Amino acid sequence: LIVRGMFALIVCVGFVAASSAADENKDKIVGTWSVTKGEEVPPGTTIEFTKEGKLVFKLTLNGKEVKLEGTYKIEKDKLTVSMKTPDGKDDTETDTIKTLTADAMVLVDPKGKEVEFKKAVAKK
Numbered sequence: 001l002i003v004r005g006m007f008a009l010i011v012c013v014g015f016v017a018a019s020s021a022a023d024e025n026k027d028k029i030v031g032t033w034s035v036t037k038g039e040e041v042p043p044g045t046t047i048e049f050t051k052e053g054k055l056v057f058k059l060t061l062n063g064k065e066v067k068l069e070g071t072y073k074i075e076k077d078k079l080t081v082s083m084k085t086p087d088g089k090d091d092t093e094t095d096t097i098k099t100l101t102a103d104a105m106v107l108v109d110p111k112g113k114e115v116e117f118k119k120a121v122a123k124k
Contacts, residue, residue, distance in 0.1 A: 025074050028100050031119055038115035046120070057083065079107060 035045040045059040049072060057068040070083025074097070082092040098114065099106040105117040 025077075025097060025100055028102060029072075029074065029079070029105070033105055033117040033119055036116045036118050039113050040109070041115050047117070055081065055083070061086075 029049045030051050032046055032048040035041050035043050035047075037043065038045075042059060045057070047058075048056045053071050053073060055070050055072050057070065059066055066086055068083050068086070070081060072079060072081045074080075077097045078094050079097055080092065080094040082090070085091050093109065095107040095109050095115075097105070098108050103119045105119070107115050107117070109115070
């Protein structure tokens with residue numbers, strides 16, 4: 001009986017730690033991020049994450065700025081982004097959050113490719 005109680009306590013503590021890490025990631029990700037390095041996403045591309053779970057993705061394609069809007073959610077170390085592509089198709093991708101600090105983020109896409117971001121300094 002004591003062993004079962006200890007096991008339940010360990011499971012609860014692990015769950016609280018995992019959910020607080022997810023909550024911490026949700027707080028840290030809010031803001032505008034700029035790509036500094038990535039194979040498939042050009043440097044200078046920005047993504048703005050809002051507290052409400054929305055995002056705005058801006059990049060330059062063929063000399064023209066493209067703005068895409070969508071939603072995101074974080075579950076543990078997974079970031080799922082959903083948006084419409086420029087040709088109107090629904091697109092959803094889940095990346096792994098490798099690093100997320102107050103000013104740096106590294107995401108790994110499903111193909112194992114990393115994209116590095118730097119948080120933009122808020123203008124006053």
